[in-house]
Amino acid sequence: MGKVILYDTTLRDGTQGEGISFSAEDKVKIALKLDKMGFHYVEGGWPGSNPKDMEFFRMIREYNLEHAKITAFGCTCKPQTSPAEDPNIQSILEAGVQVATIFGKTWDFHVTHALKTTLEENLKMIRDTVKYLKSRGLEVIYDAEHFFDGYKSNADYAMKTIKAAEEAGADTICLCDTNGGSMPHEISEIVRRVVDAVQVPIGIHAHNDCELAVANSIVAVQAGAVQVQGTINGFGERCGNANLCSVIPNLVFKLKIDCMDRDKLQALTELSRYVSELANVHPDNSQPYVGSSAFAHKGGVHVSALLKNPETYEHIEPGLVGNSRRVLVSELSGMSNIIYKAEELDLDLDMNRTNPETKKILEQIKYLENKGFQFEGAEGSFELLMRKAFNGYHEPFELLALRIITEKREAGVIYSEAIIKLKVGEEIVHTAAEGNGPVNAMDNALRKALEVFYPFIRDMKLADYKVRVLDGNAGTRAQVRVLIETHDKELGSWGTVGVSENIIEASWQALVDSLAYGLLKKKKETEK
Ligand SMILES: CC(=O)SCCNC(=O)CCNC(=O)[C@H](O)C(C)(C)COP(=O)(O)OP(=O)(O)OC[C@H]1O[C@@H](n2cnc3c(N)ncnc32)[C@H](O)[C@@H]1OP(=O)(O)O
Ligand SMILES: CC(=O)C(=O)O
Structure with missing residues (x-):
């Protein structure tokens, strides 16, 4: 033809x-x-x-x-x-x-x-x-x-x-x-x-x-x-x-059949996302060839084979259309997912099938996912979890106390204030900030306390904040999952997750991971 x-x-x-x-x-x-x-x-x-x-x-x-x-x-x-x-x-x-x-x-x-x-x-x-x-x-x-x-x-x-x-x-x-x-x-x-x-x-x-x-x-x-x-x-x-x-x-x-040069085809994924962006439409993740899930592997069996040879679960090489392979971590993972991820994230951890820590991380992920966590979209929380398991990680700050007041005033105005006490290194910081809601006030107070030590966190912006009720039947007692996406123009974007029956606590977990992971990324960037 x-x-x-x-x-x-x-x-x-x-x-x-x-x-x-x-x-x-x-x-x-x-x-x-x-x-x-x-x-x-x-x-x-x-x-x-x-x-x-x-x-x-x-x-x-x-x-x-x-x-x-x-x-x-x-x-x-x-x-x-x-x-x-x-x-x-x-x-x-x-x-x-x-x-x-x-x-x-x-x-x-x-x-x-x-x-x-x-x-x-x-x-x-x-x-x-x-x-x-x-x-x-x-x-x-x-x-x-x-x-x-x-x-x-x-x-x-x-x-x-x-x-x-x-x-x-x-x-x-x-x-x-x-x-x-x-x-x-x-x-x-x-x-x-x-x-x-x-x-x-x-x-x-x-x-x-x-x-x-x-x-x-x-x-x-x-x-x-x-x-x-x-x-x-x-x-x-x-x-x-x-x-x-x-x-x-x-x-x-x-x-x-000849219709487009192969080198030009490598821009297909970018073209697809560009057109979605201008149309103001969220890209369809499961779109063949160009979707972000088109070469995303979740099942442990798949990832295990993929590590041996990508052709086992991919019909073409993703780079041919400018897409890339992704391995997801979830309750369906095997050790292969964890090992792949550690390599991808360039973690210099001794992650292999014989190291009992690898198995422990996998079990912890399955346990946490069963509790409602979802690590697929929260690579920041996932990396922190792995680093903590291998004892190679020092928390950049420690929470000593947190108090949040929300007050409904005249004319329907809602006022929130967060008072926070942190230990950063050997120093104690005690600060307060307002916000248009309790989570916003907590975010502002945490940032205000940390900015003194890490001024660059001003550039880390909260790009998305999603709350998902996990067991709707429990009404207002329901467990919720909070997913936060953070963006920094130099460091890119990352997701973090928190789960609790208390929305403030779930938000706190995701927020702390968001900033802690940002600080980790910044440190890695500076050390390059
Ligand atoms: C299969 C497709 O996708 S065809 C493309 C369809 N896209 C669009 O319709 C988007 C752009 N359309 C428009 O802006 C408007 O419909 C216009 C400007 C073209 C016409 O507007 P109006 O003059 O108000 O007509 P309206 O849209 O109500 O009706 C369409 C007219 O085109 C006529 N028409 C339809 N197909 C044809 C054709 N192939 N040849 C000639 N006339 C046609 C219809 O009979 C109708 O005319 P009528 O009202 O005299 O019966
Ligand atoms: C011409 C056209 O858009 C169609 O027939 O669908």
């Missing part, structure tokens, strides 16, 4: 996904990234839809793209009108692009029920629109909307619609599974028939309503499609579009 052309529609169909919206500036940033990665086409939007999309086309003209052609999207002209007087078609010309992507109706039912016109008139709309844009010097990609449903309903008419596009000069015809309801064997069979019947290159545009968009794109390519349309992270209308972060590595690594 030859080369496959990658067509990204994150900026158009991707934004039809619920909750997805990009500013014109963000669209430009994404287009530039896609260009750098070697995507062949980037659909920028529908210029006739809104001023933002038109603004994008104005902005992107300022850049010289290396690889990607920017395309403007739109539909065929309205029934009984000519493209020259159709504002939607004129806006494509105004967008100043060299490529237009035009969708037209394939399904007889849509022609009569959505367009409310005749089958003949729809063929004329397709023909006139494609011909007009070709006469204006544009490359035209014709998206045959609902092609597979249309073909199943009335194959003869469906074929007439794409023949109309072909005869009018379309450069590529893309078959769309618009409702995402087709099965791979149907896609495969129909694409094969179309490829045999038309001369122009065929593309595939699959939606994910049966969770088959990636599979349908792959079988379409095997059946002869040479262009794949999709989006980064599978964003798109309803259940989304074919996820190019899966389609591309499947084509390259599994089918050995």
